[in-house]
Amino acid sequence: MPPIILFILKALEGRGAERMVTTLASAYAVMGYRVHILCLEETQDMLLDSRVHYHIVPYAEVFSEQNIEPTSTQSKAYETVARRIDHYVFSRIGTPDLILANIYKINWIMAYSQLPNIVNVVHTALSKQFQHQLLEAPVQTINHLKMVYGTHACSCVSEGARQDLISLIGQITKTTTIYNPCDAASISSNAAQRPRIEQFGLIDKGYIIHVASFDSMKGHRDLLQAYAKSKRKLPLVLVGKGRLEAEIKQLAFQLDISDCVKFLGFQINPYPLIASAALMVLTSKFEGFGYVIIEAQALGVPVISTDCPFGPRELLPTKSLIAVGDIDGLAMLIDYAIDNLTRYIVPLNHQLLPKNIAYQYLAFGSVLSLDKN
Known part of the structure; x- marks a missing residue:
């Protein structure tokens, strides 16, 4: 029988970690593996390859069936969730040859798991994610992170994120850097599908x-503050959803740029919008990787970004980066990039194609198995 690959994450929401999971799952399915995705919530914003088996082990059932009281500690609750996952996997899926556990909450839960061949995939800069906790309770926070990330081997989506992890917990487990995969062929195909940009009142290379x-x-x-200071030669299109959307809309109004900024919400297929853009801008304060950068590269779209910890600086040249918080610098870079678009086109690194990334995870998993033997 072909080997079993299992991905575990909270839900198939429309974020970078989930794009990594769905892209890599499809690659393993093409390679002939038995591929499973297990989630703890039913939210599904991402399309899933029909060859990939999809499972839900919801939180609510765990708490109600195991009689966990609301006052119980989170650790006790997560230990119960881990036992439920273990039972489900062994009884419904089998013994996985590789388990990729994604996102901090899942990493914490799987620290209590008895399943074999677990690799924690670290998608972000932990020192930034836990910045407040590290300031308020440094010893307790570091001890907690050692428990969460020291139990299993860790693969980080950028070298910066890996070094950040080591600086926090030390070299107490095996680590590696494996970038997120980019399915250039699928992205190009999706870019030719709906939604058409005309329905949003946009023109090709006009935003x-x-x-x-x-x-x-x-x-x-x-x-928005940088865009307001720029020459605003092209409108700004924001794609996404989230808790701060209303606040950002209000800011656009306060800055008197509402007529130049379009809020398009979450798009299950954002690639037609990306492909037709004149310029992609990433303004994150921290990232593990920066998925939209390589997606834009796959479509030949110019990209500029904040030089945030840690991914963008590993994907883009220095000329394409601006310091986090430098509003004036970002405004100038936007204007300069609009006038010199070809300078900001960076070809996709073909080592990021899904099959290559899939093999890197298999190789890392093989090393771990040899170490145990």
Whole structure:
């Protein structure tokens, strides 16, 4: 029987980690593996390859069936969730040859798991994600992170994120850097599908685009403030959803740029919008990787970004980067890039194609198995 690959994550929401999972799952399915995705919530914004088996082990059932009290500690609750996942996997899926556990909450849960061949995939800069906790309770926070990320091997989506992890917990487990995969062929195909940009009142190469959830780490406030200071030669298109969307709309109104900024919400297929943009802008305060950068590269779209920890500086040249928080500098870079678009086109690194990334995870998993033997 072909080997079993299992991905575990909270839900198939429309974020970078979920794009990594769905892209890599499809690659393994094409390679002939038995591929499973297990989620703890039913939210599904991402399309899934029909060859990939999809499972839900919801939180609610775990708490109700195991009689976990609301006052119980989170650790005890997560230990119960882990036991439920273990039972489900062994009884419904089998023994996985590789398990890729994604996102901090899942990494914490799987620290209690007895399943074999687990690799934690670290998608972000942990020192930034836990910045407040590290300031308020440094010893407790670091001990907690050692428990979460020291139990299993860790693969980080950028070298910066890997070094950040090591600086926090030390070299207490095996680590590696494996970038996120980019399915250039699928992205190009999707870029030719709906939605057509005309339905949003846009014209080809006639706008700037920013694709991200409305979260503080994505830097929407800095983007709008910089855009307001720029010459505004092209409208700004924001694609995404999130808790800060209303606040950012209000900011656009306050800056008197509402007529130049379009809010298009979450798009299950954002690639027609990306492909037709004159320029992609990323303004994150921190990232593990910066998925939209390589997606724009796959479509030949110029990209500029904040030089945030840690991914963009590994994907773009220095001329394409501006310091986080430099509003005036970002405004000038936007204007200069619009006038010199070809200078900001960076070809996609073909080592990021899904099959190549899939083999890197298999190789890392093989090393771990040899170490155990």
